[in-house]
Amino acid sequence: xxxxxxxxxxxxxxxxxxxxxxxxxxxxxxxxxxxxxxxxxxxxxxxxxxxxxxxxxxxxxxxxxxxxxxxxxxxxxxxxxxxxxxxxxxxxxxxxxxxxxxxxxxxxxxxxxxxxxxxxxxxxxxxxxxxxxxxxxxxxxxxxxxxxxxxxxxxxxxxxxxxxxxxxxxxxxxxxxxxxxxxxxxxxxxxxxxxxxxxxxxxxxxxxxxxxxxxxxxxxxxxxxxxxxxxxxxxxxxxxxxxxxxxx
Amino acid sequence: xxxxxxxxxxxxxxxxxxxxxxxxxxxxxxxxxxxxxxxxxxxxxxxxxxxxxxxxxxxxxxxxxxxxxxxxxxxxxxxxxxxxxxxxxxxxxxxxxxxxxxxxxxxxxxxxxxxxxxxxxxxxxxxxxxxxxxxxxxxxxxxxxxxxxxxxxxxxxxxxxxxxxxxxxxxxxxxxxxxxxxxxxxxxxxxxxxxxxxxxxxxxxxxxxxxxxxxxxxxxxxxxxxxxxxxxxxxxxxxxxxxxxxxxxxxxxxxxxxxxxxxxxxxxxxxxxxxxxxxxxxxxxxxx
Numbered sequence: 001x002x003x004x005x006x007x008x009x010x011x012x013x014x015x016x017x018x019x020x021x022x023x024x025x026x027x028x029x030x031x032x033x034x035x036x037x038x039x040x041x042x043x044x045x046x047x048x049x050x051x052x053x054x055x056x057x058x059x060x061x062x063x064x065x066x067x068x069x070x071x072x073x074x075x076x077x078x079x080x081x082x083x084x085x086x087x088x089x090x091x092x093x094x095x096x097x098x099x100x101x102x103x104x105x106x107x108x109x110x111x112x113x114x115x116x117x118x119x120x121x122x123x124x125x126x127x128x129x130x131x132x133x134x135x136x137x138x139x140x141x142x143x144x145x146x147x148x149x150x151x152x153x154x155x156x157x158x159x160x161x162x163x164x165x166x167x168x169x170x171x172x173x174x175x176x177x178x179x180x181x182x183x184x185x186x187x188x189x190x191x192x193x194x195x196x197x198x199x200x201x202x203x204x205x206x207x208x209x210x211x212x213x214x215x216x217x218x219x220x221x222x223x224x225x226x227x228x229x230x231x232x233x234x235x236x237x238x239x240x241x242x243x244x245x246x247x248x
Numbered sequence: 249x250x251x252x253x254x255x256x257x258x259x260x261x262x263x264x265x266x267x268x269x270x271x272x273x274x275x276x277x278x279x280x281x282x283x284x285x286x287x288x289x290x291x292x293x294x295x296x297x298x299x300x301x302x303x304x305x306x307x308x309x310x311x312x313x314x315x316x317x318x319x320x321x322x323x324x325x326x327x328x329x330x331x332x333x334x335x336x337x338x339x340x341x342x343x344x345x346x347x348x349x350x351x352x353x354x355x356x357x358x359x360x361x362x363x364x365x366x367x368x369x370x371x372x373x374x375x376x377x378x379x380x381x382x383x384x385x386x387x388x389x390x391x392x393x394x395x396x397x398x399x400x401x402x403x404x405x406x407x408x409x410x411x412x413x414x415x416x417x418x419x420x421x422x423x424x425x426x427x428x429x430x431x432x433x434x435x436x437x438x439x440x441x442x443x444x445x446x447x448x449x450x451x452x453x454x455x456x457x458x459x460x461x462x463x464x465x466x467x468x469x470x471x472x473x474x475x476x477x478x479x480x481x482x483x484x485x486x487x488x489x490x491x492x493x494x495x496x497x498x499x500x501x502x503x504x505x506x507x508x509x510x511x512x513x514x515x516x517x518x519x520x521x522x523x524x525x526x527x528x529x530x531x532x533x534x535x536x
């Protein structure tokens with residue numbers, strides 16, 4: 001579905017990504033874990049095209065085979081099926097919920113019926129949004145904004161969603177419901193690349209995970225294998241055996 | 249002073265104000281949405297006036313036919329400038345775009361001067377006569393300017409509020425990168441904004457032409473006030489720029505009852521200064 005090879009990214013003169021390699025299979029939920037500032041969010045930004053790749057390749061599998069999107073603008077990548085849910089949600093504060101959903105949806109040429117179905121599917125996953133359609137984005141709670149940020153890409157029918165820190169700043173109950181949504185999307189065949197500070201919550205829902213350190217992928221494996229690999233978790237995430245034993 | 253004079257000047261102020269609003273609303277769209285300060289915007293207004301004049305000279309028999317032709321011509325010129333000169337420098341620091349668009353403005357001004365000469369052109373009022381409302385008599389064309397200007401301003405406002413491009417325009421103003429990440433071709437949105445701004449300025453120039461005459465420097469004469477109107481209205485705030493435009497027209501017109509024209513202009517600048525000090529974010533801050 002998605003292949004990233006030898007990705008190098010710079011912010012001005014500072015070299016942030018040092019050759020990231022990763023793959024996401026169709027319909028797979030893959031987590032990208034690591035401490036603050038190791039380049040997880042930057043990797044997602046580079047995949048959607050909000051920061052340029054200095055070196056390396058980003059390839060996306062589409063209906064007509066693999067496409068090299070490394071140098072395509074973000075809107076073309078979105079049109080090819082990459083959905084991006086940023087860390088701080090980035091809801092349009094002065095647009096209503098309905099308008100927030102329309103931004104991407106109006107770009108698609110859908111029949112009125114297909115359009116309605118796309119919206120209904122999003123409201124089925126996040127029923128709370130259906131009552132808020134005419135309220136401006138800025139008045140939503142953090143949890144509602146997170147739901148809107150996911151719904152906003154979900155209505156576009158993406159093949160893969162890049163999900164950056166969806167649990168950040170949410171109450172534990174909301175974290176659970178957002179993680180449930182991730183699991184459901186994965187079951188519906190949408191691939192997910194999940195960046196999460198809360199590594200243990202992420203390892204609950206993903207099939208595979210990549211551990212990042214200093215702008216590189218330093219370790220990867222299935223979620224089960226990583227949960228068992230205590231030294232790797234402790235080295236890259238600072239997660240201890242007690243944390244793992246204490247997690248559900 | 250009688251009530252008649254005040255009423256007359258209030259109406260005059262509204263007709264000036266509508267023309268200011270047509271210029272300022274285009275600037276505020278480009279500046280607030282594209283982060284692009286177009287110093288040549290006054291020249292688009294000037295070209296709108298010349299366009300109408302030229303169309304009438306070459307034999308388009310009717311002002312109301314000449315006006316849309318002029319607007320289309322100016323939009324084509326505006327989009328041509330965007331594609332050739334402005335697009336390559338779009339993401340440069342503001343000083344670059346400021347200087348480049350200022351240069352484009354000078355070239356347009358000097359080009360018009362070279363082609364059409366320094367003397368002011370005049371065109372006949374397309375609507376003559378006076379409208380009589382009780383004791384109040386007022387030139388019909390000025391009422392037409394007010395009506396046509398306000399209707400077109402409202403139509404453009406409705407477009408921004410309701411249409412798909414309108415939603416995209418507001419989305420880009422709020423978060424350009426996120427809009428692109430949702431699949432919206434941002435450069436096409438910019439083209440629409442630029443075209444819309446050019447059209448509004450050209451309409452202003454075309455409507456103003458029969459009232460004030462036509463000359464190569466008419467754009468540079470209004471551009472400073474128009475920029476201040478944009479600040480008063482709040483950067484990127486369409487409605488604010490319209491209210492600011494009308495406000496400044498009224499201050500100049502009503503001020504002219506007691507003051508010389510240059511003094512009225514100074515008074516208008518004074519009012520703007522006070523407003524900027526009191527409400528630095530503009531009259532309608534925040535709302536877009």
